[in-house]
Amino acid sequence: MTIDFENILNASEKLLEVVRNWRNGTTVSQYMITNHYISLEEHNRWIQNLRKKTTAKAWIIRVKGKPVGVVSLTNIDRKKKTAEWGFYIADVSVRGKGVGSAVLYQLLEYAFGALHLQSITTSVLGNNPTALHLYEKFGFEIDPEKKQSLMREGRVINVSTMTLSRDTWTQKRKSLQKESKQKDTARLS
Ligand SMILES: CC(C)(COP(=O)(O)OP(=O)(O)OC[C@H]1O[C@@H](n2cnc3c(N)ncnc32)[C@H](O)[C@@H]1OP(=O)(O)O)[C@@H](O)C(=O)NCCC(=O)NCCS
Secondary structure, X not given: OOEEXXXXXXXXXXXHHHHHHHHHXXXXXOOOOOOOOOOHHHHHHHHHHXXXXXXXXXXXXEEOOEEEEEEEEEEEEOOOOEEEEEEEEOOHHHOOOOXXXXXXXXXXXXXXXXXXXXXXXXXXXXXXXXXXXXXXXXXXXXXHHHOEEEEEOOEEEEEEEEEEEHHHHHHHHHHHHHXXXXXXXXXXX
């Protein structure tokens, strides 16, 4: 399986609209911290901010050339050497086939390699056992002091902040490289 990445700033208008539709779809938005409808204006503001800022980056994930999702880094702090990240595979037929693991592996290679980060953080909703399992497999740990919750459709959903340190990545990297079967996965740049 060939996986590669396209900087979202190089994506066509048509593809950017596909991304907006992905993000507004419930198969993605139910797992996101914010799930309000994203208007074209808000979406364009996000892209404009990505153009201006050096603290955020986003890529389209392609499998065999077909766009299937997005991976992003935000709040890249080059002094503290920290960042937040997030991703989704919008095409549900592609989920559960190892793409998420391969993408996460490459994101971490980029974050701890090219960006020289010391730690990387994400937030996971309690309704998302797949992501929780995946992040634990990669060595992310829940920060007990940063547990939060949100209300969705009248139900309380826990939100965990999970962090991976550079030291843990260094220990786990080799075994995950084999397991993530990322031979045909491009590097992030
Ligand atoms: C999270 C997501 C990116 C994972 O991508 P993916 O391509 O499905 O991931 P993989 O195929 O590499 O599988 C990841 C692991 O989760 C496991 N998994 C799959 N479905 C699962 C489930 N329902 N419950 C628990 N674990 C599950 C897989 O078995 C695999 O673990 P393993 O390697 O130990 O077998 C994808 O499911 C997705 O886009 N979900 C919606 C958006 C989202 O949740 N984004 C993350 C927000 S924090």
